[in-house]
Amino acid sequence: MSVQLPGLLEDLELVRKDFPILGRTLADGHPLVYLDSANTSQKPQVVIDTMVDHLERHNANVSRAVHQLGGESTEAFEAARDKVAAFIHAPSRDEVVFTKNATEALNLLANTMAWPGELQVGPGDEVLITEMEHHSNIVPWQLLTERTGATLRWFGLTDDGRLDLSNIDELVNERTKVVSLVWVSNMLGTVNPVREIADRAHQVGASVIVDASQAVPQMPVDVVASGADFLVFTGHKVVGPTGIGVLWGRRDLLGKLPPFHGGGEMIRTVTMERSTYADIPARFEAGTPPIVEAVGLGAAVDYLGHLGMADVRAHEEAITGYLLEGLATVGGLSIMGPTTVSDRGGAVAFELDEVHPHDVAQLLDSRGIAVRAGHHCAKPAHRRFGVQSSVRVSTYLYTTPEEIDALVEGLEYTKKYFRVD
């Protein structure tokens, strides 16, 4: 490697060898330059191998069977819960609920709050979100508030892509029942002051939900220290498989939610007259859970733990800094979101004058460089900046400075191709 940056992961070339897909050659012989990790991360061999071993040797349904395979499968599944709990510093493993993805975790919360219970949201209540949320943290609350007669309110954004907290005292008030916000924006890259907002929300008795889908992959997370009452993330962005997400919640609050989906494993007993429900976490895990996915996620957080999340964070900062510098050299390119690395994650969205994001992505792809073009499931934030779509580059622990160089060259090539000067 030629470029040396302080903060890069040691043995980056070896780390990259853990990810088989990074060795792939694409059309026209271009090596893959994968800069779409905020969309989904690539998987290390150990995650894939752990899943294969489970499917080839230990596959059985969990919790239900006396037999040896059932025991092995249950043990592997529950060990994954222990690993995830430790990874996010949850006080108790029972507070870790496995869902399908982050979206299901957020819907679980919004959905159960529609029904009678201590956390029920009703007419006159307010739910507060932000203009930089992912659609998965907007639509569930729109549905909830529309259906229950509550009011949805929004934190606005500043021109440099941070939360506008100037009216926080008005926004967070005695009617506020829920504050749900993203920790690290998947579009702007902004890292929000979650703890500060949570403290304010708790003063008025609101519950705080943190969408940590982009935070857990990138930085050390301590759920208690974050100030969250509930926190969600998704397996496929932390080098784990699709099909699994995590809802963490404070035990007392999880216990106050009515059941979500009904079915096998979430019950204590079922009679024709009525059913009673199991304790957390089983209470919220109706049906056969994503077993091999949980096992894969366990291996994924083990992998990240071995690298060390502080080092992953340092790598992300170093690479993002290098990326921001590189993009600054490209004329006609304007970044949405913070342009310095402080309080910033590794997703950078931008526009290029006179070339539509789709066309930018297409041109880059023709050189093997994978970025995302579109609204990144954050339409309100795009509208806030007066654009309809953007190009997003997102790095991860396997990203090298050379890949950023290739990107910057690709952008210059794009401009030439579209005759922009």
Place this chain on the structure above:
Amino acid sequence: MSVQLPGLLEDLELVRKDFPILGRTLADGHPLVYLDSANTSQKPQVVIDTMVDHLERHNANVSRAVHQLGGESTEAFEAARDKVAAFIHAPSRDEVVFTKNATEALNLLANTMAWPGELQVGPGDEVLITEMEHHSNIVPWQLLTERTGATLRWFGLTDDGRLDLSNIDELVNERTKVVSLVWVSNMLGTVNPVREIADRAHQVGASVIVDASQAVPQMPVDVVASGADFLVFTGHKVVGPTGIGVLWGRRDLLGKLPPFHGGGEMIRTVTMERSTYADIPARFEAGTPPIVEAVGLGAAVDYLGHLGMADVRAHEEAITGYLLEGLATVGGLSIMGPTTVSDRGGAVAFELDEVHPHDVAQLLDSRGIAVRAGHHCAKPAHRRFGVQSSVRVSTYLYTTPEEIDALVEGLEYTKKYFRVD
């Protein structure tokens, strides 16, 4: 193979070689005899390999990206939808919605029917299910009817484990909005006359939901011919992975349901004021879907298609007949459910005098034989037969007559161990 039964799959030994786990040796050197396939099926190598290839070479998020990996991943994901649609003879691929499991599919229906829309269930309406349902087809309807003031009603069972249709004209009436029933019981093995009941339900304008979790693995399924308006099944019981299930629904009816979970991919557009929703199937697939799981499920239904579902069904009948004969030789053993193969699937539940099901399963397990003991998520059906739990043996396309012989010997050994005579 020594025992020859008409109807067994040709080349059964070769078929078994497709399933790596079947070669496993358990504690004390016993080979695995896996008779718990109604709980979850084992996976052929081709399913595992297809998933590995996807993760190692094509992993990317779907629908969102212009780049080559995104294109490959989307194509693989959507090809899985085509395969599933063809496998169940769905008139349109858009009618196939991917869920987490069968339980989520049933909850999707029960949940959306709580909210305004043409299929809304309200006070005075009746939902009709049966006493042999899996908890996943009971609890969602209990929650719905409790929450909306509708009434839950039940088909009873006959002493030989069939639906009691004697009062169908009273049960299915002008107040009936939904009839939801299992096609093949996971406990009793009964195959229900779904078409006959659906025709009756349609006369009063009710929607018919068929829980085909145990049917799709075992027999050729044509969703239209079945009479169902909606039909669900789960990936892990059709030699596919966990983390994926299927909801099929008639296009016009799916279109009448309000949104289920809100989030990425299910929207048309999102503004701060309101959102509009995508067409089916995306409308019901909020968030990153189970991508590698869908790809695995596609390989699974391909595998079953190559074997031929008519042949799989013939195998199941032959083995179940042999199993019923074998169990008839064990004194003190009483079967719950039909004791002949006609209109019967490959799950057989029984009690053994003076030995608790848990202990039976434990003894069998000590000889490498995996069966399930408990209530199999069918408490009401157990109560109907005056028992609290049972032993369930469930066979599948890889089950051999020799495995049944081992089971019968194991049961005799169990009786001796517990000094029953």
Place this chain on the structure above:
Amino acid sequence: MSDLDAMYQEIILDHYKHPHRAGLREPYGSEVHHVNPTCGDEVTLRVHLDGTGEDAVVEDVSYDALGCSISQASVSVLTDLLVGKRVGDALEVHEAFVTLMQGRGGVEPDEDVLEDGVAFAGVAKFPARIKCALLGWMAWKDATSQVVAHPDHEEQS
């Protein structure tokens, strides 16, 4: 020619930089708004017919499009191809264009029917971009069928 150059034909880039008949005009029989949910590309499109039934003539197609080069160029080419045609003939051109796009690069376009539209043949090899090329065309068909269904519907002007 590389696949990329085959997609971004000169003709397409020209239409992108200098779109024909852009802007929303009156009178019109119907207006529709279509979105590509994946990327957010949008088009608002108006159709003005003269006469009724299949014999009606496409008098004007006006639009306001936000989108990539492919989606913008494609609606620009659409207006060149369809304006002035009888609805029946326009629908045939529409079908030829859709067939070309969905042919995964295996369909040989008929230049007599599609004129500048043949330039989009290269797009068909990029599955992610086919929706871009079709956005305006789908909007046109939707709008046209609305006018045809309600010919007596008051013209907006």
Place this chain on the structure above:
Amino acid sequence: MSDLDAMYQEIILDHYKHPHRAGLREPYGSEVHHVNPTCGDEVTLRVHLDGTGEDAVVEDVSYDALGCSISQASVSVLTDLLVGKRVGDALEVHEAFVTLMQGRGGVEPDEDVLEDGVAFAGVAKFPARIKCALLGWMAWKDATSQVVAHPDHEEQS
């Protein structure tokens, strides 16, 4: 001795076939109903204390149990061990039993404390069965803490 024989000790099978103190009796200070959701095993259990606080004595434990050999034998052994003891001492035996069960076979049981309960050491190697062995014990603790919390609560009789 095989793992299986270590689990199904003679003592366990004896208690299973001839459970001690089975049936529900009066008077009692509290009654609880516990279920093992996995397998459906159930126990209804009543505790009758004499006196208050840690000095109270376990006068009677009566129960109606539906379950496997392990869960039935374990509640039978429980009554042998705990009836007649001061609550404080009974809680110590309880803790010793739970520790044994959760020790995955690595805990050496103290026969002076656990008496017939040591027979359950073999169960600890079977994770799926630990809940069976603990069902009655968890019910007893729950019921006892209810009486201790509400000592003045009317005795049912």
